[in-house]
Amino acid sequence: MSEEGSFDIATKSIYWMIAGFVILMLILVFTVLMINYKSKLLHVPEEQQAQFISLRFMNIPECFAYGDSRSERVYPGVIDLSKFTQEQMKRCYPVPEEEGYKEINFELELRNMGRKIKSSDHYKIASFQLDVPVLVKDGEAYSSDTLIIKTQTELFRRPE
């Protein structure tokens, strides 16, 4: 092989080594970009998801809304204080205890009444809170209050 020929082969192999590395990097970057793009496309704001779930707390008698047993009429936005218990919360939003931290969890507080309840895997790592004006029915008495919904978004592992 001539000197020029062997120089050509050496140059080409260096060129293809660099080109191969650049192409590999480009493929990797493109894959990461596509994954990010996909997650951006599928992203639903946690506030929105939490708001849809938390609607049930004030609106249905299976959660905390007051329902007249005789007329079967439900009063959305009226919290029955006798239902505002930990057991009712467990029935209303039953996240599984073993892997519940992977889901959205809530802590509910009636500001004026000073009563708090939470779902089974709420570790007081609230990401944001929603304030909802409500009426509270305590026996025969009604009073206006604010339901504070502290939301804990999905966690990757259970806190210690």
Added chain:
Amino acid sequence: MLSPYNVHKVLLNKKAASIILMIFELLVVILVVGMTFYAARNYAKSETIQKEIITEDLRMMVNTLVAVPGDAIVRYPQDTSLFTFILTSSEVIGYLKGQESQELGKVRRTLFLPLEDADATPPKRAYTASGTVEGEKSICLEKKNKHISLQPCPEVNITPPEPLEIAKTEETP
């Protein structure tokens, strides 16, 4: 032998060959960038993405319907004829029509519907959900009492109301 690879060595001088090579490289780069955008655009419109979006939407619709004290029916405002959706009391499953055997292609979204008795085994549900739709163009979620069902939308024939006859009043001079 004259091969296409070394033709430039014979026919072109060194400077001309490098300019042609540069133009060729630029064309390749433009082509690759164009193809990347095309692939990304197609990916965004692809059934894989649509399937995930619709399944998530259905989950949010069920969560909203649970919070409605009365009965309601909601139509999903998009063509869903390419997909199959299964609704149970614990999850929504979505996949491409005819691919029920491919577990990896299924999208699952969990639901937590209110219970009547949380301590019973299995827990007694206050709300239930069920329904399967396969290749339906238009799907609806209906809440009746405490049951939410996923079903093809019922055909609704809306006839426009007849125009009201307005009594003519006699004009008085």
